[in-house]
Amino acid sequence: xxxxxxxxxxxxxxxxxxxxxxxxxxxxxxxxxxxxxxxxxxxxxxxxxxxxxxxxxxxxxxxxxxxxxxxxxxxxxxxxxxxxxxxxxxxxxxxxxxxxxxxxxxxxxxxxxxxxxxxxxxxxxxxxxxxxxxxxxxxxxxxxxxxxxxxxxxxxxxxxxxxxxxxxxxxxxxxxxxxxxxxxxxxxxxxxxxxxxxxxxxxxxxxxxxxxxxxxxxxxxxxxxxxxxxxxxxxxxxxxxxxxxxxxxxxxxxxxxxxxxxxxxxxxxxxxxxxxxxxxxxxxxxxxxxxxxxxxxxxxxxxxxxxxxxxxxxxxxxxxxxxxxxxxxxxxxxxxxxxxxxxxxxxxxxxxxxxxxxxxxxxxxxxx
Amino acid sequence: xxxxxxxxxxxxxxxxxxxxxxxxxxxxxxxxxxxxxxxxxxxxxxxxxxxxxxxxxxxxxxxxxxxxxxxxxxxxxxxxxxxxxxxxxxxxxxxxxxxxxxxxxxxxxxxxxxxxxxxxxxxxxxxxxxxxxxxxxxxxxxxxxxxxxxxxxxxxxxxxxxxxxxxxxxxxxxxxxxxxxxxxxxxxxxxxxxxxxxxxxxxxxxxxxxxxxxxxxxxxxxxxxxxxxxxxxxxxxxxxxxxxxxxxxxxxxxxxxxxxxxxxxxxxxxxxxxxxxxxxxxxxxxxxxxxxx
Numbered sequence: 001x002x003x004x005x006x007x008x009x010x011x012x013x014x015x016x017x018x019x020x021x022x023x024x025x026x027x028x029x030x031x032x033x034x035x036x037x038x039x040x041x042x043x044x045x046x047x048x049x050x051x052x053x054x055x056x057x058x059x060x061x062x063x064x065x066x067x068x069x070x071x072x073x074x075x076x077x078x079x080x081x082x083x084x085x086x087x088x089x090x091x092x093x094x095x096x097x098x099x100x101x102x103x104x105x106x107x108x109x110x111x112x113x114x115x116x117x118x119x120x121x122x123x124x125x126x127x128x129x130x131x132x133x134x135x136x137x138x139x140x141x142x143x144x145x146x147x148x149x150x151x152x153x154x155x156x157x158x159x160x161x162x163x164x165x166x167x168x169x170x171x172x173x174x175x176x177x178x179x180x181x182x183x184x185x186x187x188x189x190x191x192x193x194x195x196x197x198x199x200x201x202x203x204x205x206x207x208x209x210x211x212x213x214x215x216x217x218x219x220x221x222x223x224x225x226x227x228x229x230x231x232x233x234x235x236x237x238x239x240x241x242x243x244x245x246x247x248x249x250x251x252x253x254x255x256x257x258x259x260x261x262x263x264x265x266x267x268x269x270x271x272x273x274x275x276x277x278x279x280x281x282x283x284x285x286x287x288x289x290x291x292x293x294x295x296x297x298x299x300x301x302x303x304x305x306x307x308x309x310x311x312x313x314x315x316x317x318x319x320x321x322x323x324x325x326x327x328x329x330x331x332x333x334x335x336x337x338x339x340x341x342x343x344x345x346x347x348x349x350x351x352x353x354x355x356x357x358x359x360x361x362x363x364x365x366x367x368x
Numbered sequence: 369x370x371x372x373x374x375x376x377x378x379x380x381x382x383x384x385x386x387x388x389x390x391x392x393x394x395x396x397x398x399x400x401x402x403x404x405x406x407x408x409x410x411x412x413x414x415x416x417x418x419x420x421x422x423x424x425x426x427x428x429x430x431x432x433x434x435x436x437x438x439x440x441x442x443x444x445x446x447x448x449x450x451x452x453x454x455x456x457x458x459x460x461x462x463x464x465x466x467x468x469x470x471x472x473x474x475x476x477x478x479x480x481x482x483x484x485x486x487x488x489x490x491x492x493x494x495x496x497x498x499x500x501x502x503x504x505x506x507x508x509x510x511x512x513x514x515x516x517x518x519x520x521x522x523x524x525x526x527x528x529x530x531x532x533x534x535x536x537x538x539x540x541x542x543x544x545x546x547x548x549x550x551x552x553x554x555x556x557x558x559x560x561x562x563x564x565x566x567x568x569x570x571x572x573x574x575x576x577x578x579x580x581x582x583x584x585x586x587x588x589x590x591x592x593x594x595x596x597x598x599x600x601x602x603x604x605x606x607x608x609x610x611x612x613x614x615x616x617x618x619x620x621x622x623x624x625x626x627x628x629x630x631x632x633x634x635x636x637x638x639x640x641x642x643x644x645x646x647x648x649x650x651x652x653x654x655x656x657x658x659x660x661x
Binding site: 089 | 549
């Protein structure tokens with residue numbers, strides 16, 4: 001068991017900075033998800049922990065040891081690749097025990113570990129098959145099994161589920177999460193899928209363009225995103241944003257086609273900001289036709305419906321408010337018609353305020 | 369006669385194909401005929417002074433007057449053809465081993481590592497293939513015979529053939545190695561494999577088709593080559609099979625077409641056997657199942 005610390009990590013390819021300065025501590029036994037759009041540097045960070053990429057500057061420690069100059073095989077880590085990377089000419093068993101055979105581990109110990117891992121993953125029945133005879137999900141399990149038999153102090157996963165179909169992905173998501181809970185091994189998991197990040201991680205680190213945006217538990221990121229990027233990235237359907245300026249008294253935000261009373265909850269914060277350009281963020285579930293039970297004060301907003309999405313347990317309506325498109329959740333039993341107007345209630349204490357220029361969050365907005 | 373929209377009707381197409389097969393097979397049939405005729409002559413029919421059409425047809429049909437294996441027996445007992453075959457086999461086998469070993473390791477380095485001169489190295493291999501072999505004959509003779517004193521020596525010929533075969537083999541293998549996913553090696557690296565283990569246990573087993581083609585190419589380069597062998601092997605006991613065959617015909621002595629034909633057939637057999645053996649490695653999709661679903 002080990003914690004992993006990235007201290008002022010920097011990575012450049014020639015003149016291109018892929019990671020500017022990354023500081024991140026992954027605690028012992030933690031499931032940490034690195035998430036971000038493609039090209040944000042998350043896979044590079046993972047590969048640097050693995051030792052597959054050199055570190056331009058900074059220090060990586062695993063356990064209490066700085067591993068900058070330690071080759072991958074001596075870092076006591078195991079990695080599951082996006083493409084599985086199974087050895088095609090070896091059977092499942094040989095794939096799993098390849099690393100142990102190289103270490104010259106005694107045969108009985110190898111057999112015990114392979115048997116144990118294959119029982120955990122339910123792959124005992126095809127230990128003698130070749131990878132090409134397996135389905136995508138089975139291959140994925142073998143790739144995980146290959147990591148388990150090593151019994152490392154850290155697991156690294158590089159988008160392991162992105163080649164699976166949607167149903168299998170949900171299943172493997174649960175399996176990997178369950179496995180981590182059982183093995184209690186420090187895990188770093190890279191994905192571009194924010195749902196994977198939200199459902200699997202103890203904590204999530206959001207990266208964009210080589211910069212760490214925010215680290216926190218899934219709910220911290222969801223409820224109090226540090227900036228516009230995190231607010232947009234986390235959550236489906238995504239958060240709504242209304243562009244406007246804080247009014248003269250600091251008590252309202254006025255935009256193109258709407259005026260919004262900020263309410264008591266935000267008044268203190270907005271007091272000194274008269275005339276400042278802001279973006280008001282509100283999640284679709286806090287913008288409803290009938291307010292939630294026990295919700296705080298609300299402000300009415302009228303929306304002309306342009307699109308209706310029926311998801312069964314809820315209905316999403318889309319429409320323009322000024323120049324911004326917004327999404328609201330409405331009662332599934334009152335399916336609204338397109339081109340009609342609907343009155344929505346906006347929960348004022350759930351408002352998020354972001355500076356339009358710096359894109360940083362303005363209100364504290366702790367969870368009520 | 370065809371109900372499909374073929375531009376060439378089947379009958380004429382097939383007629384053309386049959387004709388082309390005859391053109392291809394005819395010389396080989398003659399070689400077989402001469403070899404099994406038991407004689408040294410190329411002609412089996414003495415045309416009368418005033419030949420009829422039938423006489424002329426008989427003269428061009430490859431069919432021996434009698435069938436005998438005497439030429440095959442004599443080429444080994446009366447002539448040192450066995451020795452020449454052995455020379456060829458030794459040189460070709462050594463060329464294959466050396467060529468494949470150097471080409472796989474070089475191809476892997478060119479495919480995976482970034483080093484100064486990588487591009488220049490690949491290009492110089494390519495450029496070396498652009499010149500006709502005879503152009504290099506004189507410099508090669510000077511290097512091998514006058515400088516290294518390897519005339520009429522196996523090693524000299526092995527060196528020459530290896531250097532001839534390696535550029536093509538390196539290109540061929542580099543291209544194949546490029547298609548092997550890099551994650552496989554990274555995965556092995558994480559498993560604790562050294563570069564040597566990765567090369568021998570992961571890369572080479574997955575490259576069997578390319579290695580088989582390379583081996584066949586190296587072997588055939590050495591087995592069939594004539595000009596270089598003729599140039600540097602001047603002792604009769606060191607002739608390779610193609611050089612030895614040449615001395616059955618075209619010299620000042622009697623033309624021994626029977627030995628020539630029988631020897632040619634014997635010399636063709638090892639290449640055919642090798643091809644049949646290597647054929648089972650020439651299968652695609654060896655890396656299936658490595659990556660993605």
